[in-house]
Amino acid sequence: MADEHPTVGTNFIRQIVLADQASGKQDGRVTTRFPPEPNGHLHLGHAKAICLDFGIAREFGGTCNLRLDDTNPGKEDPAFVEGIKDSVRWLGFEWNELRHASDYFEVFYRAALKLIEDGKAYVDDLNAEEVRDYRGTLTEPGRDSPYRNRTVEENLDLFKRMRAGEFADGSRTLRAKIDMASGNINLRDPALYRIRKITHQNAGDAWPIYPMYDFAHSLSDALEGITHSFCTLEFEDHRPLYDWCVDNVDLPNHPELWQPLIERGLRTAPSKPRQIEFARGNLSYTVMSKRKLATLVNDRLVDGWDDPRMPTLAGARRRGFTAAAIRTFWERAGVSKQNSVIDYGVLEACVREDLDARAPRRMAVLDPLKLTITNLPATHMETLVFPNHPKDESFGTREVPLSRDLLIEHEDFAEVPPKGFKRLVPGGEVRLRGIGIVKCDEAIKDAAGTVIELRCTLDPDSRHGTPGADRKVKGTIHWVSARHAIEAEVRLYDRLFDVADPDDETDGKTWLDHVNPDSRRSAPAYLEPSLRNAAPEQHFQFERIGYFVADRHDHTREAPVFNRAVNLRDAWSPSVR
């Protein structure tokens, strides 16, 4: 992937890392991590974080770990882990080490003990409701818990008993002793540990207590030697707590805390990581929240997590979007601290750009109209050779059979053409791609008056490859030999929502009211025979129609299935609409 799109532009994160490396901070080392919680599928928004985390590491000669943030058993499921790994690899990245926050449970526990011994954490007996009450509000300071000043000995005893499973869920917590009057609510003695007697997906029943995000995440970063820890804007006011945990536990100077890791063979070299926040990536015409995505799947509004209309990475892949396109999309979108919504069109442009360069061309007819070349014998059979790419000879050529009876796109003929129409009209001429110029002598209609066949004559002097082929005609249309065409299912996808911002309910409608009913259409199609050899996930441009991909799961040689990733830019149809 040191490929296609050179790094362009800059952003504040690159500048920070560049400056840190230049000044020799952390010995000039750059280590990052991508820390998803294994409780769902990765989507395009995660791709931004993945590109940033892995991209910065690669750009600065460092490494990036994949860390599964599994600190909340019950909400998480190891089943998601494979999907996450798969998506990260598909996007083109490889992690240095695969870790789990649960790998560090023993270290977290020892770190908590240390904080207690240092008088910086205490066991609180207040229940959830009472804690909320003591916390104060945004504008009023909180009050100290009556348990805040227990002795170190009592706290140690209580915490060890919490760990031993002596207390009921929710009956106690371990809290950091910071400042109940802080304007930053995250500093009002935040919980470090809660009691949760649930089997953990990796740790089993070893722990009746589980660490909270701020405590686990900051220490995990430090343990992995992370230098730059990127996260989204909402964690900005958690940074003081992140730093508090890192500084007060002081892993580098307390190797006894992480000795268990060394014994297990987990490379550990604690650092003083720096958290840097950036704006999460939002896309227009879609929803990205885990809850809404789950609703779409559960309510059967889509056909699963990898439905080609879903903004999940599995969905984008099946849709035919390429990893390279998604990478350049996020590079192009930039990284800043401004909440924003990027136009879906930018993503489509990236997909077209990538596929224009790498998708071989083919011809396919979606809505067939019979076209007979009357001056060719009924038995005529000829093999034409077509280049696979108009600008890149390395794509080679393919053979395309030509016979007297062809199929063309119904919309490429008009009895009464709209102004500017450049295709076939009664008595008019058009070029049949790679064949020559044909003239429409007669349009045959059925009883209902629908045109069912065009009878045309081919100008032999305009045949492709002859000097006469230079003759100018207004339009060129694609075709397929009726007798040789293979039938296939073509799935035409469009944006899942009919408004740019489905989450906006000021129009009195909910996001569900904006699901686009025409976002998926399935139709039979007639393809040139060379497409019989298409392999799943292989991309093609069906000339004049769009970019397609052989469906990853349903496509077979016997029953071909192609998904439209994106249509071609069309300077014509918008004007007639």
Next chain:
RNA sequence: UGGGGCGUAGCCAAGCGGUAAGGCACCGGGUUUUGAUCCCGGCAUUCGCAGGUUCGAAUCCUGCCGCCCCAGCCA
């Protein structure tokens, strides 16, 4: 009435005291056997607003205005 952020074109986004990059979109024009691609050109006298400092301000200062996030024993 607390704390933390952010305001540059329709959507993103560079810019870091020396006179507004780039992309998408849009509008022209050229090439073209895909109404595609490609190529050229256009698209902010102005950076949320108002003052101030300066020879010079999107960049510095002050004051307003607007938007986002925070009161889980979620992450």
